[in-house]
Amino acid sequence: AQKVTQAQTEISVVEKEDVTLDCVYETRDTTYYLFWYKQPPSGELVFLIRRNSFDEQNEISGRYSWNFQKSTSSFNFTITASQVVDSAVYFCAGGSQGNLIFGKGTKLSVKP
Amino acid sequence: DTGVSQDPRHKITKRGQNVTFRCDPISEHNRLYWYRQTLGQGPEFLTYFQNEAQLEKSRLLSDRFSAERPKGSFSTLEIQRTEQGDSAMYLCASSSPVGETIQYFGAGTRLSVL
Numbered sequence: 001a002q003k004v005t006q007a008q009t010e011i012s013v014v015e016k017e018d019v020t021l022d023c024v025y026e027t028r029d030t031t032y033y034l035f036w037y038k039q040p041p042s043g044e045l046v047f048l049i050r051r052n053s054f055d056e057q058n059e060i061s062g063r064y065s066w067n068f069q070k071s072t073s074s075f076n077f078t079i080t081a082s083q084v085v086d087s088a089v090y091f092c093a094g095g096s097q098g099n100l101i102f103g104k105g106t107k108l109s110v111k112p
Numbered sequence: 113d114t115g116v117s118q119d120p121r122h123k124i125t126k127r128g129q130n131v132t133f134r135c136d137p138i139s140e141h142n143r144l145y146w147y148r149q150t151l152g153q154g155p156e157f158l159t160y161f162q163n164e165a166q167l168e169k170s171r172l173l174s175d176r177f178s179a180e181r182p183k184g185s186f187s188t189l190e191i192q193r194t195e196q197g198d199s200a201m202y203l204c205a206s207s208s209p210v211g212e213t214i215q216y217f218g219a220g221t222r223l224s225v226l
Contacts, residue, residue, distance in 0.1 A: 004154075033213050045155070045203065045217035091154050098168050099145065100215060102154030 002027040004092055006103035013082055014111050021077045021106045023092030029053075032096040034068065034075045039105070040088040051075065082110045114138070116218035118204050124224045125194055132190045133221045137206030144187050145215055146179055147203040148172065155203055161187060194225045 005024040013019045025034055036048040049059065051068050059066045063080045075094075079086055087110045093100040117136040125131050137144045142163050147155035158177070159169045163184040173179075176194075181187040191198055201222050205215035 035214075037217075042219075043201070044219045045205075047214055047216060050214050093154070095213075098143070098160045098162075099157035099170070100155075101157070104152070104154050 002029075002094060002096075002101045004094055004101050004103035006092055006106050008106045009104070010107045010109070012109045012111065015084060016081050017110075018078060018080050019082050019108065019110075021079075021090050021092075021108070023075045023077070023103060024073050025075060025092070025094040026073055027094065027096070029096040032094055035093045035100065036066070036075075036077050037091045037093065037102075038088045039091060045091070048077075079108075082108075084110050084112055086110050116204055116206050116216055118202075118218040118221050120221055121219060122222045122224075124226065126226050127194060127196060129194055130190065130192045131194060131223065132188055133202055133204075133223075134186060134188050135204030135206075135218060136186045137204070138208075138216060140208065141206035141216075142184065142209045143207045143215075144181055145205040145207075146187070146189050147205065149201040149203055149220070150199075158189075191223075194223075196225050199223055199225045 003026040032053045034051045038046045056068050065078045068075045089105040089107045091102050091105045093102045119134045145160040146158040149155045157170050158173050159179050161181040164181050176192045179189045201220040203220045205217045207215045
């Protein structure tokens, strides 16, 4: 069975601080995809990044960066110099075929 | 290109009534997914279609739930004899064919069963 664990339920930071959101994906599949989605207060899930299980290269996109380590099943997400607009619930998800398994989410609050 | 569209955005119904939700995927996306999200939880997979074929159904999808995608375009999710436990956000997502696994989500339909 697949399992996504986001151990941090809520994180609160002050604007311009860096913040890392943790995710652990457990599966017996050798080929799978991992995702991060953002859900702002408006409610719509917004796709941020996809990573496949063969690619352990770190990725940076603007203020966002992702670190995937297959050996520890971790796929962590870092926001550099956080902004108030980053306040949202962030979901990590994984899957190998049609359906995605989501974690319970981490609520990030960025205060001015 | 418009995103995934869901209708209605909100539905309030009385216990025991039937409800139907509609999802219009991004055009040319052949895969369509339904998820359910309750307060404080991540989305939970319900079912998905490739074109008009329903390929997978979760055990969460009791016999009161049925989903269709008759022409491989829009999809409907019907809940019969609603129960208070069905109150949730119902999310639809779509993805394009051939190696593209990114699911793009709609804004959801929030169901409240009184």
